[in-house]
Amino acid sequence: MNSALWISKTGLSAQDVALRTISNNLANVSTVGYKRDRANFEDLMYQIQQQPGALSSQNTLLPSGTQLGLGVRIVDTQKEFSVGTLQITEQPLDVAIEGRGFFQILLPDGTTGFTRTGSFQLNENGSLVTAQGYELNPAITVPQGSNTVTIGVDGTVSVSQVGDPAPTQVGSITLVDFVNPAGLEAAGGNLYRETAASGAAVQGIAGTQGLGEVIQGALEGSNVNIVEELVNMVSTQRAYEINSRVVSTADQMLQYITQNI
């Protein structure tokens, strides 16, 4: 059968995955702490019909043989951990990380998840929890009757009680960093899990060891750039059209030969 048919089929399926990545990015353009994905392409192996460097005569070599490529594949989708725009919300429990680092979240199964989304709330016990109700790890509990909550740039959480002029420290938000954040497994719900590719979580105090500072009253917006995604969408769509045009051309050739011989 016509091999152009199969080659352009690989192009169609790769562009399809790319479009799926773009639409997921665009759907999460307002998701706090979302990190955009990028689909990376790679050309597939080549079938050697005539070996390059083989003898074309006793003293000459073939400068370049005949090698037929087999198309394209998606090699990976890569998370880009560039910092999103910080939005000032002035909510005392909204925390953004300005720079590298992740918050640690205790998941219901006892393992630790990691997130950049710092829109925390209080649960019925006064503990800081995410929107899903998962507690921050190590847990921070705001005692009842607290007037204001202050989170310092190093993550120190202190509260002031009514009638007591001195603030009390109730805990500290520690951050973790990974050598290769792009290797984290995206678990959905703005959460990431550690993998062998990401390296082990290195715990530290915000603002030291390369970790970013913690900003109270701010949230980190999605790092999706709408213009860039739309331009990517246009080029993906056109690439898809071109490859489907090759499929129809190959189809016409096969049709012609079956009808005329």
Added chain:
Amino acid sequence: MDRALYIAANSARHAELAQAVHAHNLANVSTDGFRARFADTLADAVDGSGLPGRVYGVSKSPGFDFTAGTVRETGRVLDVAIDGQGMFTVQLPNGREAHTRNGAFRVDSAGRLMSEAGYQVVGGSGPITLPPYSTIVIAKDGSISVRPQGQGAETIVQVDRLRMVNPEPEDVERTQPGLFTSLGPNLLPFAPDVRVQSGALESSNVNAVSELTEILALARRFEIETRLMSTAEDNDAAATQLLRIG
């Protein structure tokens, strides 16, 4: 037997092969750093007895188009595009060197600088390993400097320099997906003049319009060859008819 049939059938087969080259280029129209392959047709004369009319059209794929693709801004520090000619060097698992134009690098859990396909990127003194860092800068000449984790802005450590080469198109060949290797027995020499740009990637250099035009032209050529095959068949049928009359 009429040999026109074989000439036409062979040409049709080679039109299909040439089309596979163009389809491969079009499938890689979004592959970063991809180099388009050429496809040409050569006249291969196989003269025997009789008239010198046995010239087969043979498809060849003589190498790559080495013109640079469009460079686009990504803003990611570890995305590196080469300005003009040149290639990055990576190490294959068997220790040999290979080269690529795709500079979408990343750092793995052990701090090694890796290419997109998962090969170690090679610097002046072997594969590059980065210390834990808070910021990283890749300079125009490929020098990598980092601010180590926990250090202030005054401590900038130069780690290594990307080993870039600038081979002639005829000195390299595609052997693995996304990689070029040297055809000669020696390593390609370091090319200090190659300039890079950090925060950008080079797109594929496939020209979609010309590739698609070639595909359509080849489809027509295929139809013409098919037509010749059916004409040869008509001739044979007519000859058989004559024999039957006799």
